[in-house]
Amino acid sequence: MGGAAFTAGSRRSTRPGSKMHLLLTRSVQSPLRRHQNLCFAKLRRGTVGWLTFGIVASLLAVSSTDADVLYETDFESFVVGDDNLADQDGWNGTNVGQHVHGIVSSVNPVLGKSGFLGINSPASSIVLVNRNIDFFPNQNGSNVVKFSSTLAINRSTNGEDDYFSVVLFNQDNDLLASIVFDTFDGSIRRRDGVSGNPSEKLAKPFDYTTPFELSFRIDFAANQWTAKIDGNVIFSDRQFNGGGAALNLKTIGIAWTLFDEKAPGNNWILFDHWRVESCPTLRITSIAIDQQGAAVISWPVESGFQYRIEASNDLSVWLTNLPQSVFLAQPGDTEFTYSDSMAQGVPRRHYRVVNMGPIPTP
Secondary structure (H helix, E strand, O other): OOOOOOOOOOOOOOOOOOOEOOEEOOOOOOOOOOOOOOOEEEEEEOOOOEEEOOOOEEOOOOOOOOOEEEEEEOOOOOOOEEOOOOOOOOEEEOOOOOOOEEEEEOOOOOOOEEEEEEOOOOOOOEEEEEEEEEEOOOHHHEEEEEEEEEEEEEOOOOOOOOEEEEEEEOOOOOEEEEEEEEOOOOOEEEEOOOOOOOOEEOOOOOOOOOOEEEEEEEEOOOOEEEEEEOOEEEEEEEEOOOOOOOOOEEEEEEEEEOOOOOOOOOOEEEEEEEEEEEEEOOOOOEEEEOOOOOEEEEEEOOOOEEEEEEEEOOOOOOEOOOOOOEEEOOOOOOEEEEEEHHHOOOOEEEEEEEEEEEOOOO
């Protein structure tokens, strides 16, 4: 990258401008209610005490649980240098040999080694680096992908300001969606992958030169996503793709789009601590009876979300106020267990776990 510093460039004078549940049952007496989003398991009193019935899943809507890491790197094992990102650890890049992407070390004091994109002049109006993920919803019980990375963006010093975007493509190489950072005014925009659709300008601008964490969570079943910067929500439950593209994931990457192909900015972006993970579908994983006759239900959770356990004796009336039945998943929490002492003496009991959404910000 050759001695670039984090300095502000000159401005151009003009610029255009749920509740999610899962139905689980082994009952042949009650049909699946496809208009409901439920997650329940059933206990029945048999001839020899309480019996625990197995769980068979029928997907209606999904949430997430403990994570399965699809890819993660801090770039510390990469070789430093221009053009040294593509072809390392499965990364791809266009414009190889033009010194417009690679690996740097300690350019920003907060970061160690990191990937970079920008600064030098490319031979095309769009430069892309990405890494294959190859995620297919519903395989391995997952419909949710989470992404996070530390980013730092530097403005141009030559008076030309461009765009950097986090971009997502499916297996057909269709652009699914993107989050765009405009180096002219520091604005952030959300796009739904359709070129003719307007972008949504988000309220929170990014801070030049100061690293920040971008994270987002995609629910492929609902075609929705939520994004945060440094833990603060910048949009929530917005449409992910607006063009009817196949909802699977091939790659996540960074794109540099020139405002003027004949006058590229010398702006650039750093990216580090790149992590992509999938989250298995919400489900009750264990149900048993303890020595006191209480039903003990367990399910995996995703930190940052709140859950409620509910019970019913007839699948019509659900008890939503069981004692101490609301759980808040904090960082590090992977599973919750609930003991229902009210199940004692009840001939039949059904349970469902409700994902009530993110924990409200104080």
